Amino acid sequence: MSPQPDPAVSRPDESSAGLVARLRANFLAGLLVAAPISLTVYIVWAVISFIDTQVSSLFPPSWGLSHYLPGFGVLLALVGLTAVGALTANIAGRLVLAVSESLLGRMPVIRSIYAAIKQVVHTVLAQKAEAFREVVLLEYPRPGLWTLAFITGTTNGEVRACFDEEMVNVFVPTTPNPTSGFLLFVPRRSVRLLSISVEDALKMVVSTGILTPDDVVAGAGTTPPPLAAAIDGGGGGA
Template identity: 90%
Template sequence: MSPQPDPAANRPGTSTSSSGLVARLRANFLAGLLVAAPISLTVYIVWAVISFIDTQVSSLFPSSWGSISHYLPGFGVLLALIGLTVVGALTANIAGRLVLAISEALLGRMPVIRSIYSAIKQVVHTVLAQKAEAFREVVLLEYPRPGLWTLAFITGTTSGEVRDCFEEEMVNVFVPTTPNPTSGFLLFVPRRSVRVLSMSVEDALKMVVSTGILTPEDDKTVG
């Protein structure tokens, strides 16, 4: 006896509904991934930083203090904040400034350590004291060849010996890599060669990290 055909197999819409269900499940999975991945990575990075600071700071104190940081995550961070505040208070008076000047003088006499300390000090002062217009403007730059454009950031106006090599105004431009904007290239570019955008630095970084998936809207076309 020949097998009877399954009526459901020829029922219209069965395969369509199955494919639609798979598409919805895939869309929900991707949506969940887009929501959970940034949160999970942020929590992981913050936890790793706190754990690292706890371990380093707790090692400077008696073992009993280290056990406290084991049960109270962030205790080492709190100690570090208190310690930095105390150091800042001490350096505000005459005796503290004298100790700081002597320490810097000693570091300045050490050949290798002198260069490292000077570089780190300049970077920290630039970032914390905001002595430079770093990452203030987002620009389009024709790079790495004519016809190709990339997002970049103006980090300041070119000065010093590099500026003396050119007759026109030059700017320091940082071209970030994708998807890791912490690395990139420093270029000295004529100001006329960059196109300044109204895009915020935050939106530009989001665009770089997302490899162009997150594209901010043009304020001129909104409203």
């Protein structure tokens, strides 16, 4: 009569499979913790190194500023920008700025580039418009499908004259790269204003919808129009 196997003794293959599963779980857990920290440190350090290299090129190489003083370029850039802002606040600084802009305005190609960059920078930094201040839902690219978008301003000029109602400029970002997307002119009644922040909306776009803000109460502060009314009123507006 052959002896019966002891059920308390696990098989070697089962023990190995359990060990591999635990190692894989620990590896994934470590990756989830280390990857965001490592990427953040790498990006910050890359930006600092780039600025240090550009600023240090203005000084003699024998000084070795970027090598002996990491972050010196960033500090110098901050001081320089602050000094430029202080200079342009007085009459002499405004005169120099006006002369410089006048010279740039006479150059055929450069004046177009400068004007576009100046307008974008003033819009974003000086906040002269409600650029990227409102997150909306937009029925796009066809009725029944909705996407996150950002109102970048109110439609004006010749484009506005083509419509009989208030229009808004809407930027629809692509996923997972929100730096590219589409500019749409949409009737204001066709968008649903959301109460989430721009940062939370960008997280949703970058993560392809994996990260969803869980602290937002639907309809907080605003009452979105019914779905049927939104489809009937703005389905063909985009």
